[in-house]
Amino acid sequence: MPCAVIDLFCGIGGLTHGLTRSGLQVLAGIDIDSTCQYAYEKNNDAQFIEADVAQLASDEIVSLYPAEVVRALVGCAPCQPFSKYTQRYRKDGHKGDKWKLLYSFAEKVTDILPEIVSMENVPELASEPVFDDFRNTLTDLGYHVSWSIAFCPDYGVPQGRRRLVLLASRLGDIKLIEPQYTPENYLTVKDSIGMLPPIKAGQSSKDDSLHTAAQLSSINIKRIKQSVPGGTWRDWDENLQLTCHKKESGITYPSVYGRMSWNEPAPTITTQFYGYGNGRFGHPEQDRGISLREGAMLQSFPPDYDFLPPNMIVSKKELGIHIGNAVPVNLGVAIGESIRRHIEEVN
Numbered sequence: 001m002p003c004a005v006i007d008l009f010c011g012i013g014g015l016t017h018g019l020t021r022s023g024l025q026v027l028a029g030i031d032i033d034s035t036c037q038y039a040y041e042k043n044n045d046a047q048f049i050e051a052d053v054a055q056l057a058s059d060e061i062v063s064l065y066p067a068e069v070v071r072a073l074v075g076c077a078p079c080q081p082f083s084k085y086t087q088r089y090r091k092d093g094h095k096g097d098k099w100k101l102l103y104s105f106a107e108k109v110t111d112i113l114p115e116i117v118s119m120e121n122v123p124e125l126a127s128e129p130v131f132d133d134f135r136n137t138l139t140d141l142g143y144h145v146s147w148s149i150a151f152c153p154d155y156g157v158p159q160g161r162r163r164l165v166l167l168a169s170r171l172g173d174i175k176l177i178e179p180q181y182t183p184e185n186y187l188t189v190k191d192s193i194g195m196l197p198p199i200k201a202g203q204s205s206k207d208d209s210l211h212t213a214a215q216l217s218s219i220n221i222k223r224i225k226q227s228v229p230g231g232t233w234r235d236w237d238e239n240l241q242l243t244c245h246k247k248e249s250g251i252t253y254p255s256v257y258g259r260m261s262w263n264e265p266a267p268t269i270t271t272q273f274y275g276y277g278n279g280r281f282g283h284p285e286q287d288r289g290i291s292l293r294e295g296a297m298l299q300s301f302p303p304d305y306d307f308l309p310p311n312m313i314v315s316k317k318e319l320g321i322h323i324g325n326a327v328p329v330n331l332g333v334a335i336g337e338s339i340r341r342h343i344e345e346v347n
Helices: 014-021 034-043 058-062 084-089 098-112 123-127 129-140 189-193 218-225 248-252 292-298 316-325 329-346
Strands: 003-008 025-031 047-050 070-075 116-121 144-151 162-169 208-212
Touching: 003 014, 003 329, 014 025, 014 070, 014 329, 025 034, 034 047, 034 316, 058 098, 070 098, 070 329, 098 116, 098 129, 116 329, 123 129, 123 144, 123 162, 129 144, 129 162, 162 329, 189 292, 208 292, 292 316
Parallel strands: 003 025, 003 070, 025 047, 070 116
Antiparallel strands: 116 162, 144 162
């Protein structure tokens, strides 16, 4: 039977796009953020449903599936509550309610009992009680469950991102496919963005409004000119170094204000990747931070992925959040291929 997928917490469609490229049919994506709808529907043959997963009735999700299909329910619940950055500054438990959304995911699985479940999140989730509860719920419902920490370059994502990937099936054993790349042929920054036209800090490409780089102050222009690909702020003249870098606490942040290296995968693309000072997000040779389009392509979105309606003003902050929070497309392909192979085996 064919597989039909519903994507919870779908965002702008990174996971959906990857699953579709693997040959699966994604019926709909569900997300509370209406600003994701244009990109999701423009680039994917799937319906966007604006809804709070925690409040959405399970019957409404069930009604989306046609008869005689293998039903898959997938998603990446908001991962900020479990990230390494958040944990570093969290002292007394989780703040807000986002961390509870994994329980909402489990409730939907319990109500719907789809044949396949996939959940993707940050590696730090593995040490959280909510993850144990999620896995135990699936096991108690009769699912075969596997999970692993995927190194994204192994699956064609040109950045050193690690993600927790869980797969579960009521049909039999299921697991993530074996790595498709090795260190000898990992996709690099140059492979991914080396073909884009040069631009300057504060400028945009006339052919692509997303190929736009943030403005840099005069002192940051001096800093990036002295930045070495793969190096640190220690490569600068001392008068350019920040006071905080010279403190003991500053030595643990060597990559801020750094340049990427052409011949290696990029660092993890965060929601603030467009800011030169937020990590090693300097362009390998141009004196600027990477553009929004470059960040998206390092997330393995195709270069023509359409993020904004015509003539809409580009918001670096909003698009940075959408792109940085997305499931890398090529990791989505690997998850989809894992599901597709599993269904072929059990049939």
